[in-house]
Amino acid sequence: MMNPLDVLAEVFVRNGLVTAFAFVGLTVWISYLISGKITRGRIHGSAIAILLGLVLAYLGGLATGGSQGLADIPILAGVGIMGGAMIRDLAIIATAFGVSIDEIKRAGIGAAVSLLAGVLGSFVVGASVALAFGYSDPVSMTTIGAGAATYIVGPVTGTAIGATSDVIALSIAAGLVKSMLVMTATPFVAPFIGLDNPRSALVYGGLMGTTSGVAGGLAATDPKLVPYGAMTATFYTGLGCLLGPSVFFVAIRGMFG
Amino acid sequence: MVIYGVALLAGCMLGGLFLGDLLGVFIGVEANVGGVGLGMILLILLSDRLRKGGRLTPLTEQGVLFWSAIYIPVVVAMAAKQNVLAAVEGGPVAILSGVGAVFLSFLLVPVLTRIAKGPDEGGGP
Numbered sequence: 001m002m003n004p005l006d007v008l009a010e011v012f013v014r015n016g017l018v019t020a021f022a023f024v025g026l027t028v029w030i031s032y033l034i035s036g037k038i039t040r041g042r043i044h045g046s047a048i049a050i051l052l053g054l055v056l057a058y059l060g061g062l063a064t065g066g067s068q069g070l071a072d073i074p075i076l077a078g079v080g081i082m083g084g085a086m087i088r089d090l091a092i093i094a095t096a097f098g099v100s101i102d103e104i105k106r107a108g109i110g111a112a113v114s115l116l117a118g119v120l121g122s123f124v125v126g127a128s129v130a131l132a133f134g135y136s137d138p139v140s141m142t143t144i145g146a147g148a149a150t151y152i153v154g155p156v157t158g159t160a161i162g163a164t165s166d167v168i169a170l171s172i173a174a175g176l177v178k179s180m181l182v183m184t185a186t187p188f189v190a191p192f193i194g195l196d197n198p199r200s201a202l203v204y205g206g207l208m209g210t211t212s213g214v215a216g217g218l219a220a221t222d223p224k225l226v227p228y229g230a231m232t233a234t235f236y237t238g239l240g241c242l243l244g245p246s247v248f249f250v251a252i253r254g255m256f257g
Numbered sequence: 258m259v260i261y262g263v264a265l266l267a268g269c270m271l272g273g274l275f276l277g278d279l280l281g282v283f284i285g286v287e288a289n290v291g292g293v294g295l296g297m298i299l300l301i302l303l304s305d306r307l308r309k310g311g312r313l314t315p316l317t318e319q320g321v322l323f324w325s326a327i328y329i330p331v332v333v334a335m336a337a338k339q340n341v342l343a344a345v346e347g348g349p350v351a352i353l354s355g356v357g358a359v360f361l362s363f364l365l366v367p368v369l370t371r372i373a374k375g376p377d378e379g380g381g382p
Contacts, residue, residue: 069341
């Protein structure tokens with residue numbers, strides 16, 4: 001007679017993508033539980049979920065010796081499809097849907113300048129750190145620099161220019177560190193940088209760009225400022241995905257290629 | 258219908274990636290140059306037009322909104338399939354670039370807020 005667990009495993013393997021939906025749903029649920037109970041909402045559930053994803057990928061690598069994290073475990077192979085470039089790009093592009101052109105015009109020149117300064121500044125910092133630590137090829141420098149923008153810009157850029165998975169993992173981690181730091185440090189830093197009015201919140205959102213970090217950080221500072229910061233931050237990832245694999249990559253390749 | 262929204266989104270993605278590949282060939286890099294960003298721009302432009310023309314029904318919107326809402330879980334799955342084992346030795350790179358980027362951005366907030374004041378000063382709550 002066959003072991004029921006083997007039968008279950010077989011069902012999981014045969015329905016990989018659906019298994020991934022269930023598994024990731026469970027992961028996200030646990031993360032929001034941790035966020036609420038242990039960090040009292042200070043660190044947003046989404047950041048904990050991504051951190052948990054990286055930890056699981058590490059454990060998957062340890063268990064299988066493979067290079068695809070959790071996706072190398074046969075019953076979780078569907079995670080590789082769900083987190084692959086095709087589904088990922090579809091979901092990321094969908095986030096641009098709420099944006100209205102009138103809102104872009106209303107945000108004005110200050111928002112545009114802060115967005116450009118934010119993306120460029122983070123990118124330069126990330127690429128410099130990468131270079132200092134020996135990640136000196138243009139593809140890795142660009143990918144890690146893009147990761148310092150957000151944990152989306154990094155992997156989107158990395159995939160577009162052909163970075164290796166470990167470098168992409170680093171770019172996600174860099175963006176995650178940024179997001180979590182923005183969430184937690186903003187209320188303490190706010191008095192020193194004049195973050196107490198809509199205009200500075202608009203600039204702050206454009207400079208930081210991590211939407212979860214900005215929303216969390218401003219909510220802890222002054223909830224009335226959240227919509228202003230979120231308005232500019234919405235454009236950040238899109239701008240980063242546009243500039244990362246184009247202007248930035250070409251510039252880095254010109255200088256270090 | 259919901260599928261109209263999904264199809265709109267899919268069309269924007271394919272169009273953006275197509276433009277990105279073309280751009281890559283054009284400037285001579287083997288990369289998809291900004292395809293995802295271009296896809297986002299396409300979606301913003303098209304949905305704005307459709308919305309103003311009253312052709313974006315709530316059902317159509319749902320087809321896009323589902324994917325927008327599933328974005329964090331997809332990112333979690335993306336994180337879970339990376340070669341983190343090989344990346345761990347580079348850990349300090351991730352931490353330093355993240356912290357450095359935040360530090361610089363905090364410093365720039367007061368500077369750019371002053372610039373942002375500009376000519377339309379006077380309004381606002």
